[in-house]
Amino acid sequence: MTRTSGANGGGGQSGKLPRKRFYRARAHSNPLSDSHFPIPISPDDFDLSQHYPRYYPADKGERGDGEEVEAPLIRFADVGCGFGGLLVGLSPLFPDKLMIGMELRDKVTEYVKERVLALRASNPGQYDNISVVRTNSMKYIPNYFRKAQLSKMFFLFPDPHFKEKNHRRRVISMQLLDEYAFVMGVGGIIYTITDVEELGVWMRSCLEKHPLFEAVPEEEIEVDPVVKLLSTATEEGQKVARNGGQTFQAIFRRISLQEE
Amino acid sequence: MEDTAVEEAEVSGAAEFAPALVAAHPFGHSVAVAVGPDLRVFDLQGGCAVSLSDDSGGPAHSDAIRAITFGAGGDLFASAGDDKLVKVWKTGPWRCIRTITSEKRVSAVAFSNDGLYVAFADKFGVVWLEAAGEDDEGHVSADSKPVSIFGHYCSIITSMKFSPDGRFIATADRDFKIRVTLFPKNPMKGATEIQSFCLGHTEFVSCIAFTRISGGSCFLLSGGGDSAVRLWDHINGCLLDTYDVRDNVGELSEPNETEDSNLAIGNICLTNNNSMVAVAIQSLNGLMLLACDLVAKKLSFLKVIRTEKSYIPTSLASRCWEGLLWTVMGASNMPNQSVSQLLTRVKIIPLAQKDVQASAGHDSAALDDTEVPHGEKLLLALQGSLDGSKQEEVLAAVLAALKVSMHKMLVKKNYSEERREQRKRGRNDKKIKN
Numbered sequence: 183m184t185r186t187s188g189a190n191g192g193g194g195q196s197g198k199l200p201r202k203r204f205y206r207a208r209a210h211s212n213p214l215s216d217s218h219f220p221i222p223i224s225p226d227d228f229d230l231s232q233h234y235p236r237y238y239p240a241d242k243g244e245r246g247d248g249e250e251v252e253a254p255l256i257r258f259a260d261v262g263c264g265f266g267g268l269l270v271g272l273s274p275l276f277p278d279k280l281m282i283g284m285e286l287r288d289k290v291t292e293y294v295k296e297r298v299l300a301l302r303a304s305n306p307g308q309y310d311n312i313s314v315v316r317t318n319s320m321k322y323i324p325n326y327f328r329k330a331q332l333s334k335m336f337f338l339f340p341d342p343h344f345k346e347k348n349h350r351r352r353v354i355s356m357q358l359l360d361e362y363a364f365v366m367g368v369g370g371i372i373y374t375i376t377d378v379e380e381l382g383v384w385m386r387s388c389l390e391k392h393p394l395f396e397a398v399p400e401e402e403i404e405v406d407p408v409v410k411l412l413s414t415a416t417e418e419g420q421k422v423a424r425n426g427g428q429t430f431q432a433i434f435r436r437i438s439l440q441e442e
Numbered sequence: 443m444e445d446t447a448v449e450e451a452e453v454s455g456a457a458e459f460a461p462a463l464v465a466a467h468p469f470g471h472s473v474a475v476a477v478g479p480d481l482r483v484f485d486l487q488g489g490c491a492v493s494l495s496d497d498s499g500g501p502a503h504s505d506a507i508r509a510i511t512f513g514a515g516g517d518l519f520a521s522a523g524d525d526k527l528v529k530v531w532k533t534g535p536w537r538c539i540r541t542i543t544s545e546k547r548v549s550a551v552a553f554s555n556d557g558l559y560v561a562f563a564d565k566f567g568v569v570w571l572e573a574a575g576e577d578d579e580g581h582v583s584a585d586s587k588p589v590s591i592f593g594h595y596c597s598i599i600t601s602m603k604f605s606p607d608g609r610f611i612a613t614a615d616r617d618f619k620i621r622v623t624l625f626p627k628n629p630m631k632g633a634t635e636i637q638s639f640c641l642g643h644t645e646f647v648s649c650i651a652f653t654r655i656s657g658g659s660c661f662l663l664s665g666g667g668d669s670a671v672r673l674w675d676h677i678n679g680c681l682l683d684t685y686d687v688r689d690n691v692g693e694l695s696e697p698n699e700t701e702d703s704n705l706a707i708g709n710i711c712l713t714n715n716n717s718m719v720a721v722a723i724q725s726l727n728g729l730m731l732l733a734c735d736l737v738a739k740k741l742s743f744l745k746v747i748r749t750e751k752s753y754i755p756t757s758l759a760s761r762c763w764e765g766l767l768w769t770v771m772g773a774s775n776m777p778n779q780s781v782s783q784l785l786t787r788v789k790i791i792p793l794a795q796k797d798v799q800a801s802a803g804h805d806s807a808a809l810d811d812t813e814v815p816h817g818e819k820l821l822l823a824l825q826g827s828l829d830g831s832k833q834e835e836v837l838a839a840v841l842a843a844l845k846v847s848m849h850k851m852l853v854k855k856n857y858s859e860e861r862r863e864q865r866k867r868g869r870n871d872k873k874i875k876n
């Protein structure tokens with residue numbers, strides 16, 4: 183197979199967590215293949231008690247005390263989360279926000295699950311707000327989130343798919359931005375970063391062309407505590423940093439449509 | 443090697459048959475049947491077959507037509523399909539005014555409610571838009587090109603409809619999804635704002651249709667491979683009611699043929715003032731009629747109308763306020779296909795208002811060939827033949843093709859899973875050797 187990019191394959195040589203090698207997986211998944219993992223029929227069928235037991239206790243239905251506290255919804259999604267470094271970094275910053283990583287590779291997803299469980303076990307009361315789901319985000323985003331549910335979406339170091347005929351496999355495209363705009367509330371922010379210049383230019387130009395997004399001004403980016411994590415929190419980001427690679431980010435806000 | 447797999451996924455369906463289609467003019471002026479590359483139109487007012495002329499300068503259809511539709515005003519008609527052509531026709535008198543070339547094969551076509559635009563969906567799930575008619579001087583601008591306005595990520599769009607209030611365009615796909623998109627004032631700049639997703643089907647969605655309370659709210663209906671007809675509040679993406687045709691499975695099948703996979707919904711059609719939904723079901727010789735109560739937001743079983751054993755309609759059409767149902771059975775792209783197999787069978791089923799009361803004693807049935815309006819003339823024009831013995835042969839072949847194709851569609855996922863596992867194993871083996 184031809185080499186597509188140095189930016190790929192979180193496939194486990196960072197060695198930070200020794201167990202990672204057991205979860206070694208092939209570098210690329212093909213997002214177009216049909217799935218053979220369970221997909222919720224609609225967001226109503228997405229069982230959150232598996233993911234956030236502290237917020238969604240399994241026996242919730244039988245609680246007869248009358249005090250119905252509305253459980254929080256997932257607000258952040260890390261699409262193509264890889265080994266989950268961003269979620270781990272975000273969790274203590276937004277302890278009351280539920281976040282989910284979406285990952286296509288089975289083994290990588292299992293790794294993130296274990297990682298979150300281990301963190302919860304050794305830090306009681308923390309990391310209850312992060313989880314991961316194995317899915318193809320390019321096909322099933324609307325099965326997980328309702329309209330305007332999300333306030334942040336992350337696309338960190340996505341696969342570049344260099345060949346022109348594969349551009350439509352990119353996670354940021356005009357088509358998919360419609361769906362991301364649908365699940366994001368007005369004011370929500372989409373964060374993208376890559377070390378592949380061509381992909382960086384592509385993602386930015388898609389976002390610029392899309393009428394439901396506008397660039398977040400530089401001053402705001404500077405004070406956004408999340409931005410620092412983009413290049414430092416994930417396994418891929420750390421690899422790029424170690425190699426002294428350049429990164430290209432595009433940060434855009436969901437706006438409402440102005441029809442002239 | 444992954445690339446090959448992707449291309450396979452995209453063209454799977456290529457070898458499938460194309461069902462014969464029927465469309466009814468909204469004011470009853472004409473009726474159209476498409477089978478293979480053949481488009482047949484009968485003028486119901488003049489009582490004669492229409493000879494179709496082509497002023498568009500483009501080629502004629504050369505491969506299976508996959509979608510036909512009349513515009514809401516009845517003055518426009520479109521046909522599109524596997525030859526990557528979208529042909530726009532004027533209906534009075536009938537002539538092709540525009541031939542649009544798509545990059546990919548076309549799976550669905552629809553006119554915007556105002557008749558200004560024609561939208562079509564290609565095999566990659568991309569929806570394209572192009573001006574539909576002529577300008578004020580009767581010209582069709584030669585250099586205009588369709589623009590892509592949105593897409594379903596890598597799924598095939600099976601059905602596309604505009605809402606009667608003109609606000610939305612709804613698209614259904616083979617992955618159980620229905621997307622409802624706002625149709626903007628300037629749609630050539632893209633239709634990016636999604637109003638809702640209607641999620642509930644657990645198999646491919648085969649057909650969608652809008653309906654409305656007269657002068658009031660619009661609703662969406664859908665049918666799918668999961669044997670369900672569903673009623674939606676498409677504004678909020680809420681499932682209002684589901685009718686599973688298997689609930690009346692006893693009425694549908696002989697005791698020995700209750701195989702679930704045969705009960706996929708093939709087509710739905712509103713009729714009788716939008717109060718009824720006619721449902722074509724893949725193994726049912728005849729139709730199921732449901733009552734559609736938009737006030738109570740309920741679907742309920744009315745009755746099954748039987749036709750002769752070998753007649754399973756592939757497509758339905760009706761003028762929404764007239765109780766006359768046009769049905770057609772036929773297919774192209776079948777193995778060992780010959781021209782004679784492009785024959786189709788047309789049957790007309792009159793529905794009286796009293797059918798609403800599900801009276802068991804009253805029997806709706808297809809009109810006998812001798813009772814059909816314009817009789818043999820119409821049948822010859824739309825079916826291609828009157829010969830009964832040939833017809834039987836054709837129906838049997840179509841029936842077989844229907845079964846195979848539906849089976850393929852339903853097991854598609856399992857196949858690819860198996861293949862993927864195989865490929866995975868292959869890869870691991872290699873790794874170990876290295």
Ligand SMILES: C[S@@+](CC[C@H](N)C(=O)[O-])C[C@H]1O[C@@H](n2cnc3c(N)ncnc32)[C@H](O)[C@@H]1O
Binds near residue numbers: 210211340
């Ligand atoms: C290069 S990695 C980056 C991972 C992580 N964001 C990081 O920065 O370390 C890209 C990840 O996206 C995942 N991915 C690719 N396509 C996907 C899809 N359609 N749905 C979900 N995940 C996907 C891949 O499996 C891979 O783990």
